[in-house]
Amino acid sequence: MENERLKNLRDRIDKIDREILKLLNERAKIAIEIATIKRAKGLSFYDPVREKNIIDKVLKINEGPFSDDVIKTLFREIVSATLALQESQKVAYLGPEGTFTHLAAIKYFGSFAQFEPQDSIKSIFESVEKGLSRFGVVPIENSNEGTVTYTLDMFMQYAVKISGEIIIPITLxxxxxxxxxxxxxxxxxxxxxxxxxxxxxxxxxxxxxxxxxxxxxxxxxxxxxxxxxxxxxxxxxxxxxxxxxxxKHIEDFKNNYTRFFIIGKSFPGKTGSDKTSIMFSLQDKPGALYNALKPFKDASINLTKIESRPAKMRKWEYIFFVDFIGHIEDEEVKKTLEKVKDYCIELVHLGSYPMFE
Missing domain, CATH: 3.40.190.10 (Periplasmic binding protein-like II)
Structure with a gap:
């Protein structure tokens, strides 16, 4: 009796698997049609906003027993495999294989992207700026060790944008x-x-x-x-x-995370849950930094990070890096940055991107 019940359950699973396969291939065929339209119109194949919307929708209707994390991983792989049918996504990361940057790249893009190890953070920026890689993944800060200042310095040298972020736990x-x-x-x-x-x-x-x-x-x-x-x-x-x-788990502090930036040549549109990164330089006079930051307070825009780096052009001149909640297309953000510019020698918008959740 138990053997018959087991056989029936397995037969049901086999039937469901066949249906899943049929639907996956049907989805892939539609995606290939979409690729044809995008190619004709010169549109970008990878759309992180669309990917976020897909995953958000399925999470809202997920009734289990799979957890939201499992569903998120499964659908990211489906999106990654589908995107690979449309266009190969070359992603540069800090190699060799097996780094935390490599792991972050896989978690963000799924396993079907074309991952290209680089021997330095500088090489990642160069590869993206020259168009050799579509995207790059670079570490920006660790919850215990602080900011990766070398990454910040690269933003002063290369014309790239921040198009995303991902935070992963670090276990050693x-x-x-x-x-x-x-x-x-x-x-x-x-x-x-x-x-x-x-x-x-x-x-x-x-x-x-x-x-x-x-x-x-x-x-x-x-x-x-x-x-x-x-x-x-x-x-x-x-x-x-x-x-x-x-x-196992030899790190001294268990609450250990590293944040990574996804860099590219452009940034995505609004999702409603976004973050923006800018950098600016200031005139060397009393109250300059206060004046540049006050418009954010007045507009109730939450700053999530502020860091300074030597400008390396003239002694004692600094570049300030700021992250805040909001998208460059938000009206309040536009108005605020116009006010901030009044106090800056130069202000550069590094990117607006979906906030990691």
């Missing part, structure tokens, strides 16, 4: 070929990852030297060829390089 593990602690003679790590595990290392790996490398993925790549080397890296890197866990 000690990995090696064997997974055996007693075989470890040295540890490789990115400096930021090392700093985030300082206390754990001092308690558990005293006397084992730690060497800095360019990324957590590079640490994993070194560890996969020598069983005496351990790497501080992600589970994602462990899967790619065939490493085993020596110890």
């Amino acid at each position: 593990h000690l990995l090696s070929l064997t997974g055996q602690k007693e075989k470890i003679k040295k540890i490789y790590s990115h400096p930021h990852a090392r700093a985030q595990c300082r206390e754990w290392l001092s308690k558990n790996m005293l006397g084992i030297p730690v060497y800095d490398v360019a990324s957590t993925a590079e640490a994993a790549r070194q560890a996969c060829v020598d069983e005496e080397i351990a790497a501080i890296a992600s589970e994602f890197a462990a899967q790619i390089y065939g490493l085993k866990f020596v110890a």
